[in-house]
Amino acid sequence: MEPKDYIAARVAQEILPGTLVNLGIGLPSLVAGYIPADAGVFFQAENGVIGMGARPPEGMEDPDLTDAGGGFITAVPGAAAMDSAMSFGLIRGGHVDVTVLGGLQVDGQGRLANWMVPGKMVPGMGGAMDLVGGAKRVIVAMTHTARGAPKIVGTCTLPLTSERPVDLIVTEMGVFAPGPGGLGIVELAPGITLEALRAVTGAPLAA
């Protein structure tokens, strides 16, 4: 199993039946594939739909029905469409139960940086700042390192997405709960030792 698939499958275990969930683009979007269709989970795409479904068959795409990455989607029974003010009202207003986002850096207290690398890559924050600030539970799904460098760091050197700390970090090395006392270990992935984790983790581990 590729790290990203392992991460997506593990995040899916955190998604409770009957919840409203927003998945970021990239790795987080893979989580949907691990949620059973009968779980009653509704996925929001912040460009204006609750109840997005899988990509339609080739040639049957509706140009007016896309996800937040611009890809074609379907709408499941019970779906609802809305404008951007309502979509972000749902996000900022605390109506979204869980958001799963990618990360460039997260510190041991859970502060996330995921919207720019000054001077190099400035995609913009899109909806990330509203999602991290507004969703009831924020899960970061990311690989543990980038080109060998830790992504869980003592202090974020990249601009923060929000001052609100995230609730959970899932990587291919385990599941972590950041907090004031440092990075708490919820579980280690099979075969991962504490020493191996420490070697590629920049934040202090909670006692």
Add this chain to the structure above:
Amino acid sequence: MKSALKTEAAAAMIPDGATLMIGGFMAVGTPHRLIDAIVAAGPRDLTIIANDSAMPGKGIGKLVSAGLVARMVVSHIGLNPETQAEMNTGRIAVDLVPQGTLVERIRAGGVGLGGILTPTGLGTLVAEGKRIIEVAGKPYLLEEPLRADFALIAARRSDYVGNLEYFLTAQNFNPLMAMAADTVIAEPEAIVPVGVIPPDAVRTPGAIVTHILERPA
């Protein structure tokens, strides 16, 4: 009853230096015929207020490629490397605004509010230079309203008086922008007789739509 506006005539209305709100999310729900006509007419130094700068060769990306844009107020430019390059060389000034804040600033501009108070952006670069106002013990950023000279609106259908109906994720910023500009030009995919769009389905009342673009050729 309004008369249909020719696409070239619509583009000719837009002077150099104009501020345009343009609907759309990654070129979905974007008025493509108006954008093509503006590229052909070539007004310079435009300010574009929109969710994103789409991709090169698509939607708002065409305005960037044509060199017509001086400033953008957007939430995301990640899928358009041309916008990023123009920002890095300083040819286009880009104000990045959180998406939920951007849409509420536009809404505020359209509904006569002096701004909005939002927690989004507190403790980040977005908060720099902005007032923080406490309400019931909680801090919020004061974000000011946005307005434009023109709103370019994509709709699925318009009737003869300009009542607009939107479908699915092509709504996005369109109904908000239609409230926030001095001149509102609607580009519908189809124009239907009055009554075909039921009053409850009208999202933008024709009373605020200045012009309806002619039907697609």
